[in-house]
């Protein structure tokens with residue numbers, strides 16, 4: 737596969753990919769627009785978070801190259817510099833969306849597992865074959 741990156745000359749038209757969000761660099765120049773993460777796992781999390789199920793079939797490369805989210809979808813604590821909001825930290829995930837039924841938190845299942853783990857005797861359990 738050859739992925740040639742093409743940057744359109746003269747300022748690309750940057751707009752937010754989130755559901756129910758029509759912010760663009762043109763209409764909201766004060767906002768920052770963030771590329772989707774290049775890491776496939778995190779990229780998918782962003783897609784789920786912003787309710788764009790149609791994008792789930794896209795590769796992280798495609799999302800990274802073509803899709804962005806505006807800074808309105810990120811909490812202050814997710815920015816490296818909350819005052820300027822133009823840099824996200826490495827684990828940032830969009831969480832503020834104007835939707836009625838947000839997707840279930842991915843962490844929930846994990847918590848139940850963690851609780852069950854407490855019941856197990858020890859972490860380094862021996863496996864007998």
Ligand SMILES: [Zn+2]
Nearest residue numbers: 752754757806
């Ligand atoms: Zn947005």
